[in-house]
Amino acid sequence: MSQEPLPRHRGGPRHLARVVAAMWRLGIAEAMAYRAAMLIWILTTTFPLVSLALWHSLAEAGPIGDYGSADFVAYFVAAFLIRQLTASWVVWDLAAQIGSGDLSTLLMRPVHPLLHHLMSNLAALPVRMLLAAPLGVVVLIFAGEVRVDPGLHLLLAPLAVLLAWLLNLCVQICVACLAFWLTSSTYLFELWLGLYMVLSGYAVPTSLFPAGLAAVVRYLPFHAALGFPVELTIGRLSGPELAVGFALQLLWLAVFGALALWLWRRGLRAYGAVGA
Amino acid sequence: MSAGRGAGYYLRLVGGQLRMSVLAALQYRLGFWTEGILGILWSALGMAPLLIAVEHQGAVVGWSGWELVVLTGCFTLISGLFGALIQPALNESMNHIRRGTLDYVLLRPADALVLCLVTAFAPWRLIEALGGLGLIVAGLGQLGRAPSGLELLSALGMGLAGVLALYAVGVLILCASFRAVQLQNLTFLMEALLDFARWPAQVFRGFLRMVFTFVIPLAVMTTYPAEALLGRLAGGTVVTAMATSVGLMVVARLLWTRSLRGYTSASS
Numbered sequence: 388m389s390q391e392p393l394p395r396h397r398g399g400p401r402h403l404a405r406v407v408a409a410m411w412r413l414g415i416a417e418a419m420a421y422r423a424a425m426l427i428w429i430l431t432t433t434f435p436l437v438s439l440a441l442w443h444s445l446a447e448a449g450p451i452g453d454y455g456s457a458d459f460v461a462y463f464v465a466a467f468l469i470r471q472l473t474a475s476w477v478v479w480d481l482a483a484q485i486g487s488g489d490l491s492t493l494l495m496r497p498v499h500p501l502l503h504h505l506m507s508n509l510a511a512l513p514v515r516m517l518l519a520a521p522l523g524v525v526v527l528i529f530a531g532e533v534r535v536d537p538g539l540h541l542l543l544a545p546l547a548v549l550l551a552w553l554l555n556l557c558v559q560i561c562v563a564c565l566a567f568w569l570t571s572s573t574y575l576f577e578l579w580l581g582l583y584m585v586l587s588g589y590a591v592p593t594s595l596f597p598a599g600l601a602a603v604v605r606y607l608p609f610h611a612a613l614g615f616p617v618e619l620t621i622g623r624l625s626g627p628e629l630a631v632g633f634a635l636q637l638l639w640l641a642v643f644g645a646l647a648l649w650l651w652r653r654g655l656r657a658y659g660a661v662g663a
Numbered sequence: 664m665s666a667g668r669g670a671g672y673y674l675r676l677v678g679g680q681l682r683m684s685v686l687a688a689l690q691y692r693l694g695f696w697t698e699g700i701l702g703i704l705w706s707a708l709g710m711a712p713l714l715i716a717v718e719h720q721g722a723v724v725g726w727s728g729w730e731l732v733v734l735t736g737c738f739t740l741i742s743g744l745f746g747a748l749i750q751p752a753l754n755e756s757m758n759h760i761r762r763g764t765l766d767y768v769l770l771r772p773a774d775a776l777v778l779c780l781v782t783a784f785a786p787w788r789l790i791e792a793l794g795g796l797g798l799i800v801a802g803l804g805q806l807g808r809a810p811s812g813l814e815l816l817s818a819l820g821m822g823l824a825g826v827l828a829l830y831a832v833g834v835l836i837l838c839a840s841f842r843a844v845q846l847q848n849l850t851f852l853m854e855a856l857l858d859f860a861r862w863p864a865q866v867f868r869g870f871l872r873m874v875f876t877f878v879i880p881l882a883v884m885t886t887y888p889a890e891a892l893l894g895r896l897a898g899g900t901v902v903t904a905m906a907t908s909v910g911l912m913v914v915a916r917l918l919w920t921r922s923l924r925g926y927t928s929a930s931s
Contacts, residue, residue, distance in 0.1 A: 431852045451719045591712040
Protein backbone atom coordinates (compact mmCIF):
# COMPACT_ATOMS: atom_id res chain seq x y z
CA MET A 388 0.00 0.00 0.00
CA SER A 389 2.92 2.32 0.44
CA GLN A 390 3.61 3.03 -3.22
CA GLU A 391 0.21 3.84 -4.70
CA PRO A 392 -2.38 3.92 -1.97
CA LEU A 393 -5.26 5.42 -3.92
CA PRO A 394 -7.37 2.88 -5.78
CA ARG A 395 -8.09 4.09 -9.29
CA HIS A 396 -11.51 4.31 -10.86
CA ARG A 397 -11.86 1.65 -13.48
CA GLY A 398 -13.70 2.34 -16.68
CA GLY A 399 -15.10 5.58 -17.97
CA PRO A 400 -17.43 8.20 -16.56
CA ARG A 401 -20.45 5.92 -17.14
CA HIS A 402 -18.99 3.32 -14.83
CA LEU A 403 -18.30 5.99 -12.22
CA ALA A 404 -21.86 7.27 -12.52
CA ARG A 405 -23.23 3.76 -11.92
CA VAL A 406 -20.98 3.34 -8.88
CA VAL A 407 -22.03 6.70 -7.46
CA ALA A 408 -25.70 5.85 -7.98
CA ALA A 409 -25.23 2.53 -6.20
CA MET A 410 -23.52 4.28 -3.27
CA TRP A 411 -26.37 6.78 -3.13
CA ARG A 412 -28.88 3.93 -2.81
CA LEU A 413 -26.69 2.30 -0.17
CA GLY A 414 -26.55 5.55 1.78
CA ILE A 415 -30.34 5.98 1.67
CA ALA A 416 -30.81 2.39 2.84
CA GLU A 417 -28.44 3.02 5.74
CA ALA A 418 -30.23 6.23 6.66
CA MET A 419 -33.60 4.46 6.61
CA ALA A 420 -32.26 1.61 8.72
CA TYR A 421 -31.41 3.91 11.60
CA ARG A 422 -34.51 6.11 11.55
CA ALA A 423 -34.82 6.21 15.33
CA ALA A 424 -31.22 7.29 15.77
CA MET A 425 -31.69 9.95 13.11
CA LEU A 426 -34.90 11.23 14.66
CA ILE A 427 -33.13 11.62 17.99
CA TRP A 428 -30.28 13.37 16.24
CA ILE A 429 -32.76 15.77 14.69
CA LEU A 430 -34.33 16.34 18.11
CA THR A 431 -30.86 17.15 19.42
CA THR A 432 -30.50 19.73 16.72
CA THR A 433 -33.83 21.39 17.51
CA PHE A 434 -31.65 23.52 19.81
CA PRO A 435 -32.21 26.56 17.51
CA LEU A 436 -35.96 26.20 17.97
CA VAL A 437 -35.60 26.54 21.74
CA SER A 438 -33.23 29.45 21.15
CA LEU A 439 -35.99 30.88 18.98
CA ALA A 440 -38.51 30.75 21.85
CA LEU A 441 -35.96 32.31 24.14
CA TRP A 442 -34.86 35.24 21.97
CA HIS A 443 -38.39 35.77 20.70
CA SER A 444 -39.62 36.42 24.23
CA LEU A 445 -36.55 38.51 25.09
CA ALA A 446 -37.17 40.67 22.05
CA GLU A 447 -40.73 41.41 23.12
CA ALA A 448 -39.30 43.96 25.56
CA GLY A 449 -37.75 45.73 22.58
CA PRO A 450 -35.62 44.80 19.59
CA ILE A 451 -32.18 43.38 20.35
CA GLY A 452 -29.66 45.01 18.07
CA ASP A 453 -31.36 45.03 14.68
CA TYR A 454 -33.41 41.90 15.46
CA GLY A 455 -37.08 42.15 16.40
CA SER A 456 -39.21 39.17 17.50
CA ALA A 457 -40.21 38.28 13.94
CA ASP A 458 -36.60 38.46 12.74
CA PHE A 459 -35.57 35.93 15.36
CA VAL A 460 -38.25 33.51 14.11
CA ALA A 461 -36.95 33.72 10.55
CA TYR A 462 -33.34 33.49 11.70
CA PHE A 463 -33.63 30.43 13.91
CA VAL A 464 -35.95 28.45 11.65
CA ALA A 465 -33.45 29.03 8.84
CA ALA A 466 -30.60 28.08 11.17
CA PHE A 467 -32.38 24.86 12.14
CA LEU A 468 -33.02 23.81 8.53
CA ILE A 469 -29.61 24.83 7.21
CA ARG A 470 -27.90 22.99 10.05
CA GLN A 471 -29.82 19.88 8.92
CA LEU A 472 -28.78 20.41 5.32
CA THR A 473 -25.11 21.02 6.03
CA ALA A 474 -24.52 18.37 8.67
CA SER A 475 -22.18 15.48 8.11
CA TRP A 476 -20.69 12.83 10.35
CA VAL A 477 -17.68 11.65 8.39
CA VAL A 478 -15.46 12.37 11.36
CA TRP A 479 -17.02 9.67 13.57
CA ASP A 480 -17.18 7.00 10.85
CA LEU A 481 -13.81 7.66 9.31
CA ALA A 482 -11.93 8.04 12.60
CA ALA A 483 -13.48 4.80 13.85
CA GLN A 484 -12.51 2.99 10.63
CA ILE A 485 -8.96 4.26 10.86
CA GLY A 486 -8.74 3.29 14.51
CA SER A 487 -10.13 -0.20 14.06
CA GLY A 488 -8.45 -0.96 10.74
CA ASP A 489 -11.78 -1.30 8.93
CA LEU A 490 -10.50 1.31 6.51
CA SER A 491 -8.54 -1.49 4.81
CA THR A 492 -11.81 -2.93 3.48
CA LEU A 493 -12.72 0.40 1.94
CA LEU A 494 -9.26 0.77 0.45
CA MET A 495 -9.64 -2.55 -1.31
CA ARG A 496 -12.69 -1.33 -3.20
CA PRO A 497 -12.10 0.21 -6.61
CA VAL A 498 -13.66 3.47 -5.44
CA HIS A 499 -12.04 6.26 -3.49
CA PRO A 500 -12.94 5.82 0.21
CA LEU A 501 -13.64 9.53 0.58
CA LEU A 502 -16.16 9.30 -2.28
CA HIS A 503 -17.87 6.51 -0.35
CA HIS A 504 -18.21 8.74 2.72
CA LEU A 505 -19.28 11.71 0.65
CA MET A 506 -22.11 9.77 -0.94
CA SER A 507 -23.22 8.17 2.30
CA ASN A 508 -23.52 11.66 3.84
CA LEU A 509 -25.25 13.11 0.81
CA ALA A 510 -27.78 10.28 0.63
CA ALA A 511 -29.02 10.92 4.16
CA LEU A 512 -30.02 14.49 3.28
CA PRO A 513 -33.43 13.70 1.74
CA VAL A 514 -34.46 11.54 4.73
CA ARG A 515 -33.21 14.21 7.08
CA MET A 516 -35.16 16.94 5.29
CA LEU A 517 -38.28 14.78 5.24
CA LEU A 518 -38.10 14.59 9.03
CA ALA A 519 -36.99 18.17 9.70
CA ALA A 520 -38.85 20.31 7.17
CA PRO A 521 -42.35 19.68 8.62
CA LEU A 522 -41.05 20.74 12.03
CA GLY A 523 -39.74 24.00 10.57
CA VAL A 524 -43.03 24.64 8.75
CA VAL A 525 -45.07 24.01 11.91
CA VAL A 526 -42.94 26.47 13.86
CA LEU A 527 -43.29 29.08 11.12
CA ILE A 528 -47.09 28.65 11.13
CA PHE A 529 -47.33 28.88 14.92
CA ALA A 530 -45.02 31.89 15.15
CA GLY A 531 -47.28 33.55 12.60
CA GLU A 532 -45.16 36.57 11.79
CA VAL A 533 -42.34 35.97 9.40
CA ARG A 534 -40.61 38.31 7.06
CA VAL A 535 -38.81 36.56 4.26
CA ASP A 536 -38.81 38.96 1.35
CA PRO A 537 -38.55 36.91 -1.83
CA GLY A 538 -35.70 38.15 -3.93
CA LEU A 539 -32.72 37.21 -6.01
CA HIS A 540 -30.80 36.33 -2.86
CA LEU A 541 -32.91 33.17 -2.51
CA LEU A 542 -31.36 31.93 -5.76
CA LEU A 543 -27.94 32.21 -4.16
CA ALA A 544 -28.96 30.40 -0.96
CA PRO A 545 -28.52 26.86 -2.36
CA LEU A 546 -24.99 27.75 -3.44
CA ALA A 547 -24.10 29.06 0.02
CA VAL A 548 -25.63 25.97 1.64
CA LEU A 549 -23.68 23.70 -0.69
CA LEU A 550 -20.41 25.48 0.10
CA ALA A 551 -21.18 25.31 3.82
CA TRP A 552 -21.84 21.57 3.54
CA LEU A 553 -18.55 21.03 1.69
CA LEU A 554 -16.74 23.13 4.29
CA ASN A 555 -18.14 21.03 7.16
CA LEU A 556 -17.21 17.87 5.27
CA CYS A 557 -13.62 19.00 4.68
CA VAL A 558 -13.13 20.06 8.29
CA GLN A 559 -14.41 16.69 9.46
CA ILE A 560 -12.14 14.81 7.07
CA CYS A 561 -9.19 16.86 8.36
CA VAL A 562 -9.94 15.95 11.98
CA ALA A 563 -10.72 12.32 11.12
CA CYS A 564 -7.40 11.98 9.30
CA LEU A 565 -5.62 12.95 12.50
CA ALA A 566 -6.73 9.50 13.69
CA PHE A 567 -3.89 8.14 11.54
CA TRP A 568 -1.56 9.48 14.24
CA LEU A 569 -3.70 10.17 17.32
CA THR A 570 -6.06 7.96 19.28
CA SER A 571 -8.43 10.71 20.39
CA SER A 572 -9.04 12.72 17.24
CA THR A 573 -12.81 12.79 17.78
CA TYR A 574 -12.11 14.59 21.02
CA LEU A 575 -10.52 17.35 18.96
CA PHE A 576 -13.66 17.49 16.90
CA GLU A 577 -15.71 18.07 20.01
CA LEU A 578 -13.52 21.10 20.64
CA TRP A 579 -14.38 22.32 17.15
CA LEU A 580 -18.06 21.62 17.76
CA GLY A 581 -18.02 23.53 21.04
CA LEU A 582 -16.62 26.59 19.31
CA TYR A 583 -19.03 26.12 16.40
CA MET A 584 -22.04 26.20 18.74
CA VAL A 585 -21.14 29.67 19.98
CA LEU A 586 -19.26 31.27 17.09
CA SER A 587 -21.25 30.09 14.06
CA GLY A 588 -24.46 31.91 14.89
CA TYR A 589 -26.15 28.69 16.03
CA ALA A 590 -27.03 29.95 19.51
CA VAL A 591 -27.21 33.67 18.75
CA PRO A 592 -26.75 35.69 15.53
CA THR A 593 -23.09 36.71 15.32
CA SER A 594 -24.06 40.25 14.36
CA LEU A 595 -25.29 40.72 17.94
CA PHE A 596 -21.82 40.14 19.38
CA PRO A 597 -20.09 43.29 20.67
CA ALA A 598 -18.95 45.24 17.60
CA GLY A 599 -15.21 44.53 17.80
CA LEU A 600 -15.71 40.85 18.52
CA ALA A 601 -18.35 40.46 15.80
CA ALA A 602 -15.93 41.78 13.20
CA VAL A 603 -13.45 39.01 14.07
CA VAL A 604 -16.02 36.23 14.55
CA ARG A 605 -17.63 36.85 11.19
CA TYR A 606 -14.35 36.13 9.40
CA LEU A 607 -13.92 32.69 11.02
CA PRO A 608 -14.81 29.42 9.28
CA PHE A 609 -17.61 28.79 11.81
CA HIS A 610 -19.61 31.71 10.48
CA ALA A 611 -18.96 30.65 6.89
CA ALA A 612 -20.36 27.22 7.76
CA LEU A 613 -23.67 28.41 9.18
CA GLY A 614 -24.20 32.09 9.95
CA PHE A 615 -23.55 33.32 6.42
CA PRO A 616 -25.98 30.98 4.59
CA VAL A 617 -28.62 31.70 7.23
CA GLU A 618 -28.30 35.47 6.97
CA LEU A 619 -28.28 35.21 3.19
CA THR A 620 -31.46 33.10 3.16
CA ILE A 621 -33.44 35.46 5.34
CA GLY A 622 -32.24 38.39 3.22
CA ARG A 623 -30.20 40.38 5.72
CA LEU A 624 -27.12 40.85 3.56
CA SER A 625 -26.36 43.60 1.07
CA GLY A 626 -24.54 43.06 -2.23
CA PRO A 627 -20.99 43.70 -1.01
CA GLU A 628 -21.60 41.61 2.13
CA LEU A 629 -22.72 38.75 -0.11
CA ALA A 630 -19.52 38.99 -2.11
CA VAL A 631 -17.37 39.00 1.01
CA GLY A 632 -19.34 36.07 2.45
CA PHE A 633 -18.92 33.92 -0.63
CA ALA A 634 -15.25 34.85 -0.87
CA LEU A 635 -14.72 33.77 2.74
CA GLN A 636 -16.58 30.51 2.16
CA LEU A 637 -14.42 29.74 -0.87
CA LEU A 638 -11.26 30.73 0.98
CA TRP A 639 -11.97 28.49 3.99
CA LEU A 640 -13.11 25.70 1.70
CA ALA A 641 -9.82 25.92 -0.22
CA VAL A 642 -7.82 25.92 3.02
CA PHE A 643 -9.58 22.96 4.62
CA GLY A 644 -9.98 21.09 1.33
CA ALA A 645 -6.24 21.26 0.65
CA LEU A 646 -5.46 20.35 4.25
CA ALA A 647 -7.84 17.39 4.10
CA LEU A 648 -6.26 15.99 0.93
CA TRP A 649 -2.75 16.51 2.29
CA LEU A 650 -3.56 14.85 5.61
CA TRP A 651 -5.28 11.99 3.81
CA ARG A 652 -2.24 11.29 1.61
CA ARG A 653 0.24 11.59 4.48
CA GLY A 654 -2.05 9.56 6.72
CA LEU A 655 -2.37 6.68 4.28
CA ARG A 656 1.41 6.38 4.24
CA ALA A 657 1.46 6.24 8.05
CA TYR A 658 -1.43 3.76 7.96
CA GLY A 659 0.33 1.48 5.52
CA ALA A 660 3.35 1.43 7.81
CA VAL A 661 1.30 -0.08 10.65
CA GLY A 662 0.85 -3.25 8.65
CA ALA A 663 -2.25 -2.73 6.61
CA MET B 664 -33.15 -8.36 44.82
CA SER B 665 -32.59 -5.62 47.34
CA ALA B 666 -34.37 -7.42 50.17
CA GLY B 667 -32.61 -7.15 53.48
CA ARG B 668 -30.04 -4.60 52.42
CA GLY B 669 -29.99 -1.50 54.60
CA ALA B 670 -29.12 2.09 53.78
CA GLY B 671 -25.69 1.61 55.35
CA TYR B 672 -24.89 -1.11 52.87
CA TYR B 673 -25.76 1.16 49.93
CA LEU B 674 -23.80 4.06 51.36
CA ARG B 675 -20.75 1.80 51.60
CA LEU B 676 -21.39 0.60 48.04
CA VAL B 677 -21.56 4.14 46.64
CA GLY B 678 -18.52 5.10 48.71
CA GLY B 679 -16.57 2.16 47.38
CA GLN B 680 -17.40 2.96 43.75
CA LEU B 681 -16.52 6.62 44.28
CA ARG B 682 -13.17 5.69 45.79
CA MET B 683 -12.34 3.44 42.84
CA SER B 684 -13.27 6.14 40.34
CA VAL B 685 -11.15 8.69 42.19
CA LEU B 686 -8.17 6.34 42.23
CA ALA B 687 -8.61 5.67 38.51
CA ALA B 688 -8.90 9.39 37.81
CA LEU B 689 -5.72 10.09 39.75
CA GLN B 690 -3.91 7.72 37.41
CA TYR B 691 -4.90 9.82 34.42
CA ARG B 692 -3.81 13.22 35.55
CA LEU B 693 -4.22 14.61 32.05
CA GLY B 694 -7.92 14.48 32.90
CA PHE B 695 -7.37 17.45 35.18
CA TRP B 696 -6.80 19.50 32.04
CA THR B 697 -9.07 17.79 29.52
CA GLU B 698 -12.06 17.31 31.84
CA GLY B 699 -11.66 19.73 34.73
CA ILE B 700 -10.19 22.87 33.23
CA LEU B 701 -11.81 22.48 29.83
CA GLY B 702 -15.14 21.91 31.57
CA ILE B 703 -14.80 25.32 33.18
CA LEU B 704 -13.80 26.88 29.85
CA TRP B 705 -16.84 25.35 28.10
CA SER B 706 -19.08 26.67 30.83
CA ALA B 707 -17.61 30.13 30.36
CA LEU B 708 -17.92 29.97 26.58
CA GLY B 709 -21.53 28.84 26.86
CA MET B 710 -22.28 32.05 28.71
CA ALA B 711 -21.82 34.06 25.51
CA PRO B 712 -25.53 34.23 24.53
CA LEU B 713 -26.52 35.27 28.06
CA LEU B 714 -23.81 37.95 28.09
CA ILE B 715 -25.03 39.24 24.74
CA ALA B 716 -28.58 39.49 26.08
CA VAL B 717 -27.32 41.39 29.13
CA GLU B 718 -25.29 43.72 26.95
CA HIS B 719 -28.28 44.59 24.79
CA GLN B 720 -30.96 44.69 27.47
CA GLY B 721 -29.26 45.40 30.79
CA ALA B 722 -31.44 43.03 32.77
CA VAL B 723 -32.86 39.76 31.45
CA VAL B 724 -36.53 39.28 32.42
CA GLY B 725 -35.97 41.08 35.70
CA TRP B 726 -32.64 39.49 36.61
CA SER B 727 -29.82 41.99 37.06
CA GLY B 728 -26.22 41.26 36.09
CA TRP B 729 -25.00 39.93 39.43
CA GLU B 730 -28.19 37.97 40.02
CA LEU B 731 -27.47 36.26 36.71
CA VAL B 732 -23.98 35.47 38.04
CA VAL B 733 -25.61 33.62 40.95
CA LEU B 734 -27.82 31.78 38.47
CA THR B 735 -24.81 30.94 36.29
CA GLY B 736 -23.09 29.62 39.42
CA CYS B 737 -26.04 27.33 40.09
CA PHE B 738 -25.94 26.16 36.49
CA THR B 739 -22.19 25.49 36.57
CA LEU B 740 -22.59 23.55 39.81
CA ILE B 741 -25.38 21.38 38.39
CA SER B 742 -23.63 20.90 35.07
CA GLY B 743 -20.45 19.81 36.89
CA LEU B 744 -22.41 17.33 39.00
CA PHE B 745 -24.14 16.01 35.88
CA GLY B 746 -20.82 15.52 34.11
CA ALA B 747 -19.14 13.98 37.15
CA LEU B 748 -21.85 11.69 38.51
CA ILE B 749 -24.67 11.10 36.06
CA GLN B 750 -23.35 11.19 32.53
CA PRO B 751 -20.48 8.68 32.97
CA ALA B 752 -22.78 6.23 34.76
CA LEU B 753 -25.43 6.56 32.04
CA ASN B 754 -22.96 6.00 29.23
CA GLU B 755 -21.41 3.00 30.95
CA SER B 756 -24.80 1.44 31.70
CA MET B 757 -25.97 1.95 28.13
CA ASN B 758 -22.88 0.12 26.97
CA HIS B 759 -23.77 -2.72 29.36
CA ILE B 760 -27.29 -2.87 27.93
CA ARG B 761 -26.11 -2.74 24.34
CA ARG B 762 -23.43 -5.40 24.74
CA GLY B 763 -25.48 -7.62 27.01
CA THR B 764 -22.97 -7.36 29.85
CA LEU B 765 -25.75 -6.00 32.04
CA ASP B 766 -26.05 -9.67 33.07
CA TYR B 767 -23.05 -9.26 35.34
CA VAL B 768 -24.64 -6.26 37.00
CA LEU B 769 -27.97 -8.04 37.50
CA LEU B 770 -26.25 -11.00 39.13
CA ARG B 771 -24.77 -8.88 41.91
CA PRO B 772 -26.54 -8.93 45.28
CA ALA B 773 -27.67 -5.30 45.25
CA ASP B 774 -30.33 -3.24 43.54
CA ALA B 775 -29.56 -3.17 39.82
CA LEU B 776 -30.61 0.45 39.33
CA VAL B 777 -28.33 1.64 42.12
CA LEU B 778 -25.48 -0.40 40.67
CA CYS B 779 -26.08 1.11 37.24
CA LEU B 780 -26.14 4.65 38.58
CA VAL B 781 -22.85 4.25 40.47
CA THR B 782 -21.04 2.23 37.86
CA ALA B 783 -18.77 5.10 36.76
CA PHE B 784 -17.83 8.57 37.95
CA ALA B 785 -15.66 11.28 36.40
CA PRO B 786 -14.21 13.08 39.46
CA TRP B 787 -12.29 15.71 37.50
CA ARG B 788 -15.56 17.27 36.39
CA LEU B 789 -16.17 18.20 40.03
CA ILE B 790 -13.69 21.04 39.47
CA GLU B 791 -16.42 22.66 37.37
CA ALA B 792 -18.88 22.23 40.24
CA LEU B 793 -16.41 23.96 42.58
CA GLY B 794 -16.14 26.80 40.07
CA GLY B 795 -19.93 27.09 40.24
CA LEU B 796 -19.82 27.40 44.02
CA GLY B 797 -17.22 30.14 43.61
CA LEU B 798 -19.49 32.03 41.20
CA ILE B 799 -22.43 31.80 43.61
CA VAL B 800 -20.36 33.17 46.49
CA ALA B 801 -18.91 35.94 44.30
CA GLY B 802 -22.34 36.94 43.00
CA LEU B 803 -23.92 37.04 46.45
CA GLY B 804 -20.91 38.99 47.74
CA GLN B 805 -21.27 41.63 45.03
CA LEU B 806 -24.98 41.93 45.76
CA GLY B 807 -24.12 42.35 49.44
CA ARG B 808 -26.55 39.61 50.33
CA ALA B 809 -26.17 37.03 53.07
CA PRO B 810 -28.95 34.42 52.76
CA SER B 811 -30.68 33.48 56.00
CA GLY B 812 -30.55 29.93 57.32
CA LEU B 813 -34.00 29.17 55.95
CA GLU B 814 -33.11 30.52 52.53
CA LEU B 815 -29.93 28.45 52.45
CA LEU B 816 -31.91 25.40 53.47
CA SER B 817 -34.50 25.88 50.73
CA ALA B 818 -31.74 26.53 48.17
CA LEU B 819 -30.09 23.28 49.22
CA GLY B 820 -33.43 21.49 49.06
CA MET B 821 -34.07 22.84 45.56
CA GLY B 822 -30.57 21.85 44.48
CA LEU B 823 -31.13 18.30 45.72
CA ALA B 824 -34.53 18.19 44.03
CA GLY B 825 -32.81 19.34 40.82
CA VAL B 826 -30.18 16.60 41.00
CA LEU B 827 -32.90 14.05 41.75
CA ALA B 828 -34.83 15.23 38.68
CA LEU B 829 -31.67 14.91 36.56
CA TYR B 830 -31.20 11.35 37.81
CA ALA B 831 -34.85 10.60 37.00
CA VAL B 832 -34.51 11.86 33.42
CA GLY B 833 -31.31 9.82 33.17
CA VAL B 834 -33.10 6.66 34.28
CA LEU B 835 -35.82 7.32 31.69
CA ILE B 836 -33.11 7.49 29.03
CA LEU B 837 -31.70 4.20 30.29
CA CYS B 838 -35.17 2.67 29.98
CA ALA B 839 -35.39 3.89 26.39
CA SER B 840 -32.06 2.28 25.59
CA PHE B 841 -33.50 -1.15 26.41
CA ARG B 842 -35.81 -0.65 23.43
CA ALA B 843 -33.45 0.67 20.80
CA VAL B 844 -29.72 0.54 20.42
CA GLN B 845 -27.68 3.49 19.18
CA LEU B 846 -29.18 5.80 21.76
CA GLN B 847 -25.90 7.36 22.91
CA ASN B 848 -27.34 10.38 21.17
CA LEU B 849 -29.89 10.71 23.94
CA THR B 850 -27.28 11.78 26.48
CA PHE B 851 -26.15 14.44 24.00
CA LEU B 852 -29.77 15.53 23.76
CA MET B 853 -29.91 15.78 27.53
CA GLU B 854 -26.69 17.78 27.59
CA ALA B 855 -27.97 20.16 24.92
CA LEU B 856 -31.22 20.63 26.84
CA LEU B 857 -29.38 21.20 30.09
CA ASP B 858 -27.68 24.14 28.41
CA PHE B 859 -30.95 26.04 28.51
CA ALA B 860 -30.89 25.88 32.30
CA ARG B 861 -28.48 28.82 32.06
CA TRP B 862 -31.44 31.09 31.43
CA PRO B 863 -33.94 32.23 34.05
CA ALA B 864 -37.02 30.03 33.69
CA GLN B 865 -39.11 33.20 33.22
CA VAL B 866 -37.64 33.54 29.71
CA PHE B 867 -39.75 30.61 28.55
CA ARG B 868 -43.48 30.89 28.04
CA GLY B 869 -46.42 28.60 27.55
CA PHE B 870 -45.64 25.11 26.40
CA LEU B 871 -41.88 25.25 26.90
CA ARG B 872 -42.39 26.75 30.36
CA MET B 873 -44.53 23.76 31.33
CA VAL B 874 -42.00 21.31 29.92
CA PHE B 875 -39.08 22.95 31.67
CA THR B 876 -40.93 23.11 34.99
CA PHE B 877 -42.58 19.70 35.19
CA VAL B 878 -41.29 17.30 32.53
CA ILE B 879 -37.61 18.13 32.26
CA PRO B 880 -37.51 20.47 35.25
CA LEU B 881 -34.64 22.75 34.29
CA ALA B 882 -36.28 25.44 36.44
CA VAL B 883 -35.96 23.27 39.55
CA MET B 884 -32.29 22.69 38.81
CA THR B 885 -31.04 26.25 38.51
CA THR B 886 -33.66 29.00 38.65
CA TYR B 887 -35.28 27.91 41.91
CA PRO B 888 -32.04 27.42 43.89
CA ALA B 889 -30.83 30.83 42.67
CA GLU B 890 -34.15 32.45 43.59
CA ALA B 891 -33.98 30.83 47.01
CA LEU B 892 -30.52 32.29 47.56
CA LEU B 893 -31.76 35.69 46.41
CA GLY B 894 -34.67 35.38 48.85
CA ARG B 895 -37.53 35.52 46.39
CA LEU B 896 -38.69 31.94 46.16
CA ALA B 897 -42.22 31.34 47.43
CA GLY B 898 -42.78 28.51 49.88
CA GLY B 899 -45.41 26.97 47.62
CA THR B 900 -42.91 26.66 44.78
CA VAL B 901 -40.56 24.68 47.03
CA VAL B 902 -43.29 22.14 47.70
CA THR B 903 -44.35 21.85 44.03
CA ALA B 904 -40.77 21.48 42.88
CA MET B 905 -40.04 18.77 45.43
CA ALA B 906 -43.22 16.96 44.42
CA THR B 907 -42.28 17.20 40.75
CA SER B 908 -38.87 15.66 41.34
CA VAL B 909 -40.14 12.87 43.55
CA GLY B 910 -42.95 12.16 41.09
CA LEU B 911 -40.46 11.95 38.20
CA MET B 912 -38.28 9.58 40.21
CA VAL B 913 -41.24 7.31 40.99
CA VAL B 914 -42.24 7.19 37.31
CA ALA B 915 -38.63 6.47 36.34
CA ARG B 916 -38.35 3.69 38.92
CA LEU B 917 -41.58 2.04 37.74
CA LEU B 918 -40.53 2.21 34.09
CA TRP B 919 -37.13 0.80 35.01
CA THR B 920 -38.73 -2.25 36.63
CA ARG B 921 -40.86 -2.76 33.54
CA SER B 922 -37.95 -2.34 31.12
CA LEU B 923 -35.80 -4.73 33.10
CA ARG B 924 -38.39 -7.44 32.59
CA GLY B 925 -38.13 -6.87 28.85
CA TYR B 926 -34.34 -7.17 28.88
CA THR B 927 -33.11 -10.11 26.87
CA SER B 928 -29.64 -10.81 28.12
CA ALA B 929 -26.69 -11.80 26.00
CA SER B 930 -27.28 -15.45 26.73
CA SER B 931 -31.04 -15.88 26.38
